[in-house]
Amino acid sequence: MSQKILLSGNEAIALGAFEAGLRVASAYPGTPSTEILENISTYEGIYAEWSPNEKVAYEVALGASFAGARALVSMKHVGLNIAADPLFTSAYTGVRGGLVVITADDPEMHSSQNEQDNRNYAFAAKVPMFEPSDPSEAKEFVKLAFQLSEEFDTPVLVRTTTRVSHVKGLVNKGEIVTSKIKPGIEKIPEKFVMLPANARLRRKELDKRFVRLREFADSFEHNKTEYNDKKIGFITSGISYLYVKEAFPDASVLKLGMVYPFPEKIIKEFAKNVEEIFVVEELDPFIENYVKALGIRCKGKELIPAAGELNPSIVRASITGEKSTALFEPVKIPNRPPNLCPGCPHRGIFHVLSKLNVFIAGDIGCYTLAALKPLSAMDSCICMGASIGNALGMEKALGKDALGKIVAVLGDSTFIHSGITGLIDVVYNKGFTTVLILDNRTTAMTGHQPNPASGQTVKGDISTMLDIEALCRAIGVKNVYTVNPNDIEETYKIVKQEIERPEPSVIITKAPCVLLPEMKKRKDKSLYIIIPEKCTGCRSCLKIGCPAIEWVPITEEDAKKLGFKEKQKGYSIINAALCDGCGQCVTLCKFKAIALSGDKSGKR
Ligand code: SF4
Ligand code: SF4
Numbered sequence: 001m002s003q004k005i006l007l008s009g010n011e012a013i014a015l016g017a018f019e020a021g022l023r024v025a026s027a028y029p030g031t032p033s034t035e036i037l038e039n040i041s042t043y044e045g046i047y048a049e050w051s052p053n054e055k056v057a058y059e060v061a062l063g064a065s066f067a068g069a070r071a072l073v074s075m076k077h078v079g080l081n082i083a084a085d086p087l088f089t090s091a092y093t094g095v096r097g098g099l100v101v102i103t104a105d106d107p108e109m110h111s112s113q114n115e116q117d118n119r120n121y122a123f124a125a126k127v128p129m130f131e132p133s134d135p136s137e138a139k140e141f142v143k144l145a146f147q148l149s150e151e152f153d154t155p156v157l158v159r160t161t162t163r164v165s166h167v168k169g170l171v172n173k174g175e176i177v178t179s180k181i182k183p184g185i186e187k188i189p190e191k192f193v194m195l196p197a198n199a200r201l202r203r204k205e206l207d208k209r210f211v212r213l214r215e216f217a218d219s220f221e222h223n224k225t226e227y228n229d230k231k232i233g234f235i236t237s238g239i240s241y242l243y244v245k246e247a248f249p250d251a252s253v254l255k256l257g258m259v260y261p262f263p264e265k266i267i268k269e270f271a272k273n274v275e276e277i278f279v280v281e282e283l284d285p286f287i288e289n290y291v292k293a294l295g296i297r298c299k300g301k302e303l304i305p306a307a308g309e310l311n312p313s314i315v316r317a318s319i320t321g322e323k324s325t326a327l328f329e330p331v332k333i334p335n336r337p338p339n340l341c342p343g344c345p346h347r348g349i350f351h352v353l354s355k356l357n358v359f360i361a362g363d364i365g366c367y368t369l370a371a372l373k374p375l376s377a378m379d380s381c382i383c384m385g386a387s388i389g390n391a392l393g394m395e396k397a398l399g400k401d402a403l404g405k406i407v408a409v410l411g412d413s414t415f416i417h418s419g420i421t422g423l424i425d426v427v428y429n430k431g432f433t434t435v436l437i438l439d440n441r442t443t444a445m446t447g448h449q450p451n452p453a454s455g456q457t458v459k460g461d462i463s464t465m466l467d468i469e470a471l472c473r474a475i476g477v478k479n480v481y482t483v484n485p486n487d488i489e490e491t492y493k494i495v496k497q498e499i500e501r502p503e504p505s506v507i508i509t510k511a512p513c514v515l516l517p518e519m520k521k522r523k524d525k526s527l528y529i530i531i532p533e534k535c536t537g538c539r540s541c542l543k544i545g546c547p548a549i550e551w552v553p554i555t556e557e558d559a560k561k562l563g564f565k566e567k568q569k570g571y572s573i574i575n576a577a578l579c580d581g582c583g584q585c586v587t588l589c590k591f592k593a594i595a596l597s598g599d600k601s602g603k604r
Pocket of ligand 2 (some may be wrong): 086344345427528544546547548549574579580581582583584585586
């Protein structure tokens, strides 16, 4: 009897890849895909790496495939935009060892800057795509994807969404099935060198392959019909299948496990057997458009929302028009606005920048939260690595008037991901942009994955540590500074000086993320307190937005009793359980009411 284990979709993908004889895995962290590589890295005999960005990750996996090894590359949906270049051409070259590409989409944008529907990439790149509905299917589909990849000589996309990635479900442990392809070097330039003459021939191969894939889709056992009440029939895929089953348990359903190419015969057959068809899918009308193109009447996005996540209640209410159809009561949890952690080394920088009143071209990372109150210190944020290019573009548009008024801010991992090229552009095209690299020694936002500047690999092996300061100098930046961002006065001085400089500058603010294990364990942590008798209630310390600083409102009577001035409306306290001892708040209080706790225990 096979062993059943409880796994998340991401853990199941890792297990499926292991059982498929995976040899090489690469990724760039991004929610909701991050745990795939983290789990793969725990299996013996698989090379796993965090790559500097998704394009490199794709290229590493493709190279491994060219060498005849089974390879997997995973990323969040927006990551596939970065990797689109090698993806499209690899559809032409095809593979040797099976190549599986996981794209983890994020409907509802739980942790993303947009909610693109990456099924469109399968269509545009002309590669097959599987879409599992739960962790068990996620594992099986990954195994099947490796087989399909080798059988059809193509990369295979597997699309998950946040729910499938993170929900836990029972998964069968299975046999390890290895590839028949023998790893080794084979020179096949007509297949791997995409010079126009070769690419034109491979384009024809792509079309032939596509015809075979369409036939396969019609015989694929996971494109399955479930006939019940034939008055109403649903065509669906992925997590939407489970929502349909819960909202309409008695209806007939055609569930697509392979969403591209479309299984025309099955769709036509299903349409003949049911009276009315509804297409239920998250985000774009991807299946719906195809069903309509087959001349089949169906309803879809005119009823089902095209934005955000679905759930059984939304599906039921959209189709029946019923108002109150909550099929389950969501658990009520208190609102907790997102905030930088207490002691976060980024907080002080944004306080400095808001004092300087500059346009802050921001980027993707924890520090994007600085856009929120009370810091309100980010003015643009587009995609990984865009801050420097955005700042340079503004500067070029405004000329000398921009001097001292614009900065670019991005993290260490983001700089390595794709900020480097922007900085090269600043130097090459004679900009004067000031770039702040917030180096907290990790990729914090996605859960503290190491990066080339952290000096260790995903397996925890010690590696060469990228010297960001030396790199910036090598790019051609003459003015490079490294500052401690917890020292607000010094940081302010350097930033003020550099933004006025009519030349490119880089300021690296270097202090480890307070949630790194070594930071959490440190014994010499200082704690700060507010001396009540010195606090005037001016609220200046609240401007930094540290969650450890709390405001206690008081009445006139309280003020008298506590020995404050009659008019004082309240006073600040520091929550000892939250304070991380960064000391950033100290310089904010001109009444010297914030001081180191005497016994360092935080007790007063
Ligand atoms: S601690 Fe200092 S800055 Fe904060 S409210 Fe009191 S006096 Fe003002
Ligand atoms: S020292 Fe001040 S700013 Fe730093 S964590 Fe403690 S209360 Fe917050």
